[in-house]
Amino acid sequence: MNNFNPADNIQDLQYFGEFGGVNPSISDSSTYTFLSAKTMFDTFEGNMEGCYLYSRHSSPSNLYLDKALAAMEGTETANVSASGMGAITPTLLQLCGAGDHIVSSRTIYGGTYAFLKNFAPRMGIKTAFVDITKLDVVEAAITPETKVLYCETVSNPLLEVADIAGLSKIAKKHNLTLVVDNTFSPLSVTPIKLGADIVIHSLTKYINGSSDTVGGVTCASQEFINSLKDVNSGASMLLGPTMDSMRSASVMKNMRTLHLRIKQHSYNAAYLAERFEKDGLKTVYPGLASHPSHKIYASMINPEYGFGGMMTVDVGSLAKANALMELMQSKNLGYLAVSLGFYKTLFSAPGTSTSSEIPLEEQTEMGLTDGLIRFSIGLDNDIERTYQMMKGCMQELSIL
Ligand code: PLP
Numbered sequence: 001m002n003n004f005n006p007a008d009n010i011q012d013l014q015y016f017g018e019f020g021g022v023n024p025s026i027s028d029s030s031t032y033t034f035l036s037a038k039t040m041f042d043t044f045e046g047n048m049e050g051c052y053l054y055s056r057h058s059s060p061s062n063l064y065l066d067k068a069l070a071a072m073e074g075t076e077t078a079n080v081s082a083s084g085m086g087a088i089t090p091t092l093l094q095l096c097g098a099g100d101h102i103v104s105s106r107t108i109y110g111g112t113y114a115f116l117k118n119f120a121p122r123m124g125i126k127t128a129f130v131d132i133t134k135l136d137v138v139e140a141a142i143t144p145e146t147k148v149l150y151c152e153t154v155s156n157p158l159l160e161v162a163d164i165a166g167l168s169k170i171a172k173k174h175n176l177t178l179v180v181d182n183t184f185s186p187l188s189v190t191p192i193k194l195g196a197d198i199v200i201h202s203l204t205k206y207i208n209g210s211s212d213t214v215g216g217v218t219c220a221s222q223e224f225i226n227s228l229k230d231v232n233s234g235a236s237m238l239l240g241p242t243m244d245s246m247r248s249a250s251v252m253k254n255m256r257t258l259h260l261r262i263k264q265h266s267y268n269a270a271y272l273a274e275r276f277e278k279d280g281l282k283t284v285y286p287g288l289a290s291h292p293s294h295k296i297y298a299s300m301i302n303p304e305y306g307f308g309g310m311m312t313v314d315v316g317s318l319a320k321a322n323a324l325m326e327l328m329q330s331k332n333l334g335y336l337a338v339s340l341g342f343y344k345t346l347f348s349a350p351g352t353s354t355s356s357e358i359p360l361e362e363q364t365e366m367g368l369t370d371g372l373i374r375f376s377i378g379l380d381n382d383i384e385r386t387y388q389m390m391k392g393c394m395q396e397l398s399i400l
Contacts, residue, residue: 001074001193006186006302007259009071015064015252026249027052027060044231057229057237061245065252066217069207072255073182073199073219074192079228079236080217080248084183084202085111086241087216091198092116092148094228094235095177098124101145105132105162107155107366108181109202110350110357116150117357131366133293135166142174149176153191154184154297157350157374158367159284159310161293164300168195184340187262188305198224205376206309206341208251209261215243215251259305261379265341266306268386269377273311275387279400282314309377310340315399318370321349325373327393333386340376345386350374 015024032052034040043051052059062080070078081087092115096102104116106129116127128141132151149171151162164180171178172195180191183202191199201207203215218228218236228236236242243251266287273285286297287307297307315321325336325347334345338353351368358368380386394400 001190004074004190004193006072006074006190007305009074010068010255010258013068013071023253024061024064024249027055027245029059030055046226046231055245056240056242057231059245059248061248061252062243065243065248065255068252068255069201069217070219072186072258074190075199075219076222077225078217078219079225080203080215080243080251081236081241082216082243083214083241084109084181084200084204084216085115086243087200087202087218088112088181089115089119090228090235090239090241091179091200091218091220092120092125092150093123093239094224095179096120096123096125096147099145100125100147101143102127102148102150103138103141103146103176104129104148104150105152105155105160106130106362107132107158107160107368108150108152109156109183110355112150112181113355114357132162132167133160135163135170138167139170139174142170142176146174146176149178150181151179152181152184153189153300154286154308154310156184157312157355157372159184159286159291159312161286161291161297161300163293163296164189164191164194164196171195171197184310185301185308187259188266188301188308190302192219194300197221203251204339204341206262206265207258208254209258209341209343210254211339211342213247213251215247216241261343262305262309264379265309265377268380268383269309269311269375270307271383272375272377272387272390275391276311276313279391279394281394281400283311284313285311311375311377313373313375314369314371315373315394316371318349318352320397320399321371321373323397324393324399325349327397328390331389331393333389333393334375334378342376343379345378345380346376347373 017025180196
């Protein structure tokens with residue numbers, strides 16, 4: 001994958017619409033006609049390239065977006081879904097059945113954690129949650145039943161970094177599938193280059209970038225995506241988390257500006273993180289030399305896209321965190337809202353929101369403190385102005 005540039009790969013894709021439209025036409029149909037019954041049968045059997053049968057299986061609009069996401073991640077193909085969870089759960093259920101075992105990072109999105117901890121055991125699938133930054137601990141958790149190694153490139157919400165190349169070595173040695181959720185770091189990191197087998201995104205976040213829809217994708221080999229979409233045994237086909245064509249068309253258009261947005265998110269977050277740290281705030285950002293995995297992350301990223309737009313600041317207590325978030329919102333510095341990747345800065349206290357599925361004692365063990373605020377830094381034009389205003393809020397509340 002020498003000279004691989006994910007944004008150039010997206011840019012090189014050209015899709016025209018009917019009548020020469022500069023955007024592809026939206027396939028506004030759930031079902032498709034056939035001139036011959038034989039072609040319909042062959043399509044059902046999966047033997048007719050380029051023919052469509054029914055939109056839960058695939059639609060032209062979804063295939064355009066699949067191709068763009070596969071080009072971005074460097075995989076053979078991809079399968080979009082109605083949400084990030086709609087990509088994560090069928091992928092894991094396709095890879096694992098009753099009696100199988102998963103080794104997962106313990107610092108992952110709360111919904112994924114809840115699925116693995118509470119729901120997957122109902123299907124006979126057990127998970128060991130580990131500190132993903134300790135490769136010896138990861139390897140020690142593998143059992144003869146383990147099928148999958150699961151992590152997020154940059155974890156939600158603690159911004160721990162997974163050493164994907166190191167994890168890939170372990171996965172290969174034990175014949176496991178390494179599944180990486182790359183939601184926090186599109187373009188910045190290309191997990192396939194580092195040895196991941198399957199890459200997942202919640203498109204809801206940076207890739208769509210306008211907080212107007214949920215969406216997800218699994219990027220993988222043609223063989224795996226075929227298995228997910230198999231009419232008889234595919235988890236995506238049978239559980240049905242299909243993205244709507246209207247939505248995939250709008251996500252595709254937003255993806256055209258992803259490279260510009262990621263650069264600006266990264267620039268703004270790095271700017272604030274450096275200053276907050278100098279001001280004495282407990283700041284976590286993978287671009288700071290003080291981040292425990294800074295060096296590894298620096299070696300993993302496609303440098304022009306930077307270290308990403310996510311950072312955390314610990315202001316000491318939940319009461320202070322809440323007061324600060326309310327004050328910042330009142331000054332139009334951002335929104336007190338979950339999610340990430342919006343043009344506007346978003347902030348929340350993960351312990352009581354996106355990670356509330358994780359029991360309190362486990363939150364403490366993983367270092368998820370009460371006063372932690374997770375910031376998704378926006379596309380602000382003048383970040384020095386934003387910094388001064390945020391600092392003013394902190395001074396007003398005696399946090400600084
Ligand atoms: N993965 C990560 C890292 C997330 O942050 C989220 C949502 O917050 C998800 C997956 C789930 O995505 P969705 O909400 O689109 O289902």
